[in-house]
Amino acid sequence: MQKPPLKAVPERFQVAARTLFFDKFMTGLIMIGGISIIVAVFFIFVFIGAKTLPLFRSADIEAKAVFALPDEAFIFLGIDEWREVPYFVSENADIYFVDLEMESKDYENRGTFRLPNNLPDDFVVSHISLNTITDEIRVGSEDGRFTIIDVNYRPTYPADTGRIIEPSLSILPILNIGREGHPILELRYGSRGNRRLAAAIQEVDGRTELHAVTLAQRRGLFAAGELTEDRRFDLTELMRDTPTQILISYEADSILVAYESGEVDYLFLTSTGFSLRQSFTPFEDSVEPGIVSMDFVLGDVSIVVTNSKGEMRVWSVYLDPDTSTRVFGHTKTFPALETPASYFSASRRNKAFLKGSENFASLRFMTTEDIRWEGTLPFNAVKGFITPRYDGMIFLDDSNHLHFWDLDDEHPIAGWTSYFRRIAYEGRQGEIYDWQSSGPVEFERKLSLVPLIIGTMKGTFYAMLVAVPIALLSAIYVSQFLRPSLKRVVKPTMEIMASLPSVVLGFFAALWLSPLISNAVPSVVLGITGLFAGALIIGIGWGRLPNHIRLRIPNGTEFIVVAIPAFVVGVMGWNLGVRIEDWLFLQYDADLEREVGSFRLWVVNTLGMDFETRNAFVVGFAMGFAVIPIIFTISEDALSNVPKSFQSGSLALGASRWQTAIRVILPTAAAGIFSALMIGFGRAIGETMIMVMATGNAVVQDFNPFTGMRTLSANIAVELSEAEKDGTLYRTLFLCAMILFLFTFTLNTIAEVLRQWLRKRFRAVE
């Protein structure tokens, strides 16, 4: 059967091709546009998350190049920060430089040259060592003389060739130390400003002696004069055993002496000479207490010690609060090395160090006790060296080859330990959480997020303490008891509060509220108590009045009536607070030499807590302004949306309006109120300007209402604009933002799901 041909649609009913095209076009545009906007909005969080990922990466290393070195026995090596001209030191203190073309990463040897070390012929080297942080080569002679050779680099820009790194040596005059004519076994040197200190272990007729000398610069008329010996110290008397190692920090004010027994003496230089400040045994509890190596990490505050079993510990200087002197304490224990280590190199950018022997090398980070990288090398290394920018390592192997390795470790300090664990920091006693993100390069950064999270919780807690009662009471009243005619005015007024910019609240709290109420805490507490007491008294009293009087006040206007007497009682409470202070909180003021009534002194003296003007108490009130309207609006909506039939039914059965509200409406809307609280909580967590302005921003880790805090959000606002792009701090602050986001987003999602569920339930009832 054949279908009859379709009748053509008359032309006047046909849709114009243009309309169809345009419709299709717009559909496409809206689909693509809409989806991409939604994707873009979520991309924000992918982006922030991606920025934090490198923080949790460990170090990557890669072998780059190998060079053969001139035929000479080298025992030390180092390199400039551009990684172009490494130097090598032989046993006789001959210093060779190798000029490498690194620019194109096609490593190419451009030549080897030697700079004169100016040592006289009769200077027979008995000791040579290298400070890997300062590039100072310490040389001691068989006859008790010493000098320091400092390797310097300077970039020059000749017109036609581009940058060239020009090495040079600056050499101290040859000076005597200890007894003349006797060989120096160990030599250390430290200098800061005008303070210079050298110490040496010397062998005198089979005995070992310990000597130190301070150097002074004679002031010339036109130029800085020559260095000469200033004071000499014979420290042999202070020795208790045969010394094996010595260390001098760049502060040049103390000497660390390690003995054969494994003990370490901390000798401190005062105006009267050296005295023993402390004596400790790093491996006291180990079977092998003898110290094999002892070296400073950048900053010269912490020492890394190892014993013959390869065990590794870190001892750091901290301020002992009992004696208020700076002494060493055991702060870290690293996993043992497989073999006793032979070489050590400290990073000049952070607290990392390289330790290794033969074909094993380990790059470790002191602060976090973290092994950034560890492994076997395809050669036997005699020495290793971390490049000055912490972007590579160079090794000297036993067949006189130089090995270049790239090191990619942008954020050695970052990681779970650093952010969330207690850490023993340099200069501080015990394991603590702390946030102190910037300082000079040798400063140990403290990046614990715990105090910031505690601060955030503290601010949020006090905010909720103020906001929740007021918001919920108002929501119940407005939704259940208030006259509808008043509701149309009252609700927008409360909502205006939500729109107040937080910078206004922060300003108000910091400059108006905090001077006012931080000096009147008893008044505030009594005032608020008075308010509620006043309301209760009125309520009870009013309820006892006969009906014909009681009914004069129409339902739904109580809040105006109650306000007046309650505020009167509140003001009375406020004024009473001042007297209470003179009565209960009498404190002896040493300055005034008499007793004064002062709550602040009472908190400090009797409770032993700190008291600051910008404190959590004030922040709580200011944050109340930000949080109350949110909780109020959402919970009021939840309460109002309970179907009218619930209320009518309950009232018809004879329940009072309060019974209806509290037993019928409130349980029904509980989920909505819960979600209101969560959204309010989310707002409090993320609030920034109030926190920046009114908290004082000190890192605080307790819930003392009279001190401030530093919150995650304030921390981002204060520090991010100064943070170096893609640096550790920058990414860590992104991590803070991510935590804030995840927290608030989760809270809000739960709240939203609850509300949707509630809405569906109400719809079913209606």
Add this chain to the structure above:
Amino acid sequence: MKIKNAFVRTDKPAGEVWVWLTGLGLAIGLFMILFLLAIIAWNGFNYFWPKKVVEITLSEEDGYLFRGGPTVAGVITQERGMIVENLAPNQGYLLDQATDNPDYLREIQLYTGNRDVYGQTFAYLNKGKIESIEQPKGILMVERLEWGNAILFPRKLVFADGTEVSVEDPEFDQVLRRELSVVRERRSVLDELERRQMGRINLRIDRARNELRYFNSLPVLSERQASERADYQDRIERLNAELQPLLDESDRLRAKQQQVTFHFVLPDGAERSQPMGDVVNFYYPNAMSVFDRWSWFFFKIWEFLTDYPREANTEGGIFPALFGTLVMTILMSLAVTPFGVLAAVYLREYAKQGPLVSAVRISINNLAGVPAIVFGVFGLGFFIHVVGAQIDNWFFPRMVAINTPVFGTGGILWASLTLALMTVPVVIVATEEALAAVPRGVREGSLACGASKWQTIQRLVLPASSPGILTGLILAMARGAGEVAPLLLVGVMALAPSLPVDDLFPFIHLDRKFMHLGFHIYIVALQSPDTEATKPLVFASTLVLIMLVVVLNLTAILIRNHLRKKYMSSTF
């Protein structure tokens, strides 16, 4: 009687007490908001009001003097009880004296002005040691270009030719006012000259200098580059030559400003003088009529809104901050409206409704609750450090070479986009609600008449929901205008040298940093050297910001209420 009452409950209903308690909650909430607004309004408006100046004579007991003399004049700003534990160690005796006369433990905060002489803005006087308070008619409050206000008794005006007009002269007041208008006139000429004409040339010199810096940074110059460099050197010289007559002119005008000298006596008797050119304005605070005061009040408000700031934002007006806020808000609205509406139309009209779409909807709703600072972090990390840096690499490689990023640093474009991202959920949610409120019948009717889907949306649905969209937009603007936290990261500045929009090509300078009212409050309130002295100004700025935000919000609320009525009555 009895019958009528039969319908009223005669028993005491349970829980009435608690009703009162909830009523108190509302009362406190309302009190808080009204109290806050009242404090800000009072302090804000008070800043503009010409207050009376008092002359205080101290009793001189125990050698209690102000800068060695018994008299001091100023505006009483506050009277308060002293905080006992803050008393200095040698003030313990006050506690004993206060048992007889409590005034010994009260202090008066007196705004003395004359910061150049006194080194401070306020004097704190013990109320118990004040002998008398008077209001001398002849005292003058002088606003100056530097050092804030001066409070003084005028003596004479000395002209360049040596002639003098003494205060005893009946025409003195007239002469003083005439001279004031002369220097004010000249100052506006100077302003025009320096800010506009010289600023324009300086901008071009800066551009040429940047180019020159780029060529200087190159190790080797090709021949073409060398000639280009020479060109820029020429250009700078030419521009400098162009600038020179203007500089001379401004020097000449500045010298003229110094010609007339104003001699006066400070309340403590010290004789001083100052060039008239430093005087911004003056008034006789104790000799003003009510009308004078009100006209001064409105004049000061106008001046505050339209003037440039002086002395690191602590004096003068807030015009650049207000302007910056407005420009940023407008740019933000331009970005947020199309995107927000597009996304909402897609979600409501085109997307297949299902679990995925409702999940997306919930998430978008929740984004409104994500802390603003998080968006700031994104703005810095993405807009500035990724997009901006890339734009610079493409279009301004020379600026990158001399480490002077153009778009790779904070600016008004990035600030607006960041705030647009922050407020886009608000617009999406409001638009969706408005679209949902358009009755189904409207759409069906239109489609049945043969209109295409887009035609239906374009001609019926969008117009019907436009008030709702507008509400959302206004709410977004209110939130964007008041939010400061993200701006701290994306290009706000305490004192920007130029406005983001001006009469120089390309007129809208999207790369410029800008000033913002909220940031102005933050920075002046917390970072100025004398916060006590700048507090009144901050209150005034706060008042302006609040008015801006509250007016926007009220508009939104009104539109919303109006809409509810409209939709309730219109059913298909």
